[in-house]
Amino acid sequence: DSGVTQTPKHLITATGQRVTLRCSPRSGDLSVYWYQQSLDQGLQFLIQYYNGEERAKGNILERFSAQQFPDLHSELNLSSLELGDSALYFCASSPRRAGGTDTQYFGPGTRLTVL
Amino acid sequence: GENVEQHPSTLSVQEGDSAVIKCTYSDSASNYFPWYKQELGKGPQLIIDIRSNVGEKKDQRIAVTLNKTAKHFSLHITETQPEDSAVYFCAASGNTGNQFYFGTGTSLTVIP
Numbered sequence: 001d002s003g004v005t006q007t008p009k010h011l012i013t014a015t016g017q018r019v020t021l022r023c024s025p026r027s028g029d030l031s032v033y034w035y036q037q038s039l040d041q042g043l044q045f046l047i048q049y050y051n052g053e054e055r056a057k058g059n060i061l062e063r064f065s066a067q068q069f070p071d072l073h074s075e076l077n078l079s080s081l082e083l084g085d086s087a088l089y090f091c092a093s094s095p096r097r098a099g100g101t102d103t104q105y106f107g108p109g110t111r112l113t114v115l
Numbered sequence: 116g117e118n119v120e121q122h123p124s125t126l127s128v129q130e131g132d133s134a135v136i137k138c139t140y141s142d143s144a145s146n147y148f149p150w151y152k153q154e155l156g157k158g159p160q161l162i163i164d165i166r167s168n169v170g171e172k173k174d175q176r177i178a179v180t181l182n183k184t185a186k187h188f189s190l191h192i193t194e195t196q197p198e199d200s201a202v203y204f205c206a207a208s209g210n211t212g213n214q215f216y217f218g219t220g221t222s223l224t225v226i227p
Contacts, residue, residue: 002158004158031213033213033215042204042217042218043215043217044217045214045215058214090158096213103164104213106158107158108158109158
């Protein structure tokens with residue numbers, strides 16, 4: 001158990017809908033990262049937050065957004081869902097800010113299925 | 116940006132044999148190279164990592180080697196056991212903050 005928690009574990013929804021995925025980092029970790037894992041794309045970095053502020057953006061679609069709250073938990077919002085958004089979404093956390101190469105600890109993931 | 120390639124994509128070994136997975140990276144500024152193991156239905160779990168100021172690191176049956184000149188690093192698992200069966204991912208980081216660039220994964224099967 002990495003100490004990173006994610007809810008829900010599974011999510012099934014329809015095209016065009018909006019969903020919110022939630023992540024709680026390890027105790028004391030200030031950075032949160034979101035990744036998408038699909039069969040043909042591997043693990044793709046989406047976005048990073050540090051202590052409530054956005055720090056880095058990867059291949060995140062404009063339909064997706066994220067935020068980190070004062071208690072350091074993070075939410076990933078996916079809107080106008082398409083079939084191709086079906087994937088595993090992982091959250092990871094690390095202790096320090098961007099600029100240092102810290103180990104990232106992954107949560108168990110949320111499996112999103114868009115029908 | 117960084118590009119990480121990983122080979123092979125699948126690997127089958129007999130129990131007790133060794134397994135080697137290789138990764139190459141493109142950005143010479145990368146300085147941190149973790150390896151993750153992902154079992155079915157679970158998140159990636161860190162198994163070993165190495166920083167660019169070290170050439171080799173070992174933890175029991177697992178070792179990682181790094182060749183900065185050639186820009187490649189490898190995972191070595193000795194005396195493999197059925198519970199080593201999983202997908203293994205390499206990653207590189209360091210040129211732009213803490214963003215990790217992952218390889219495409221190696222599905223390892225250890226045959227009892």
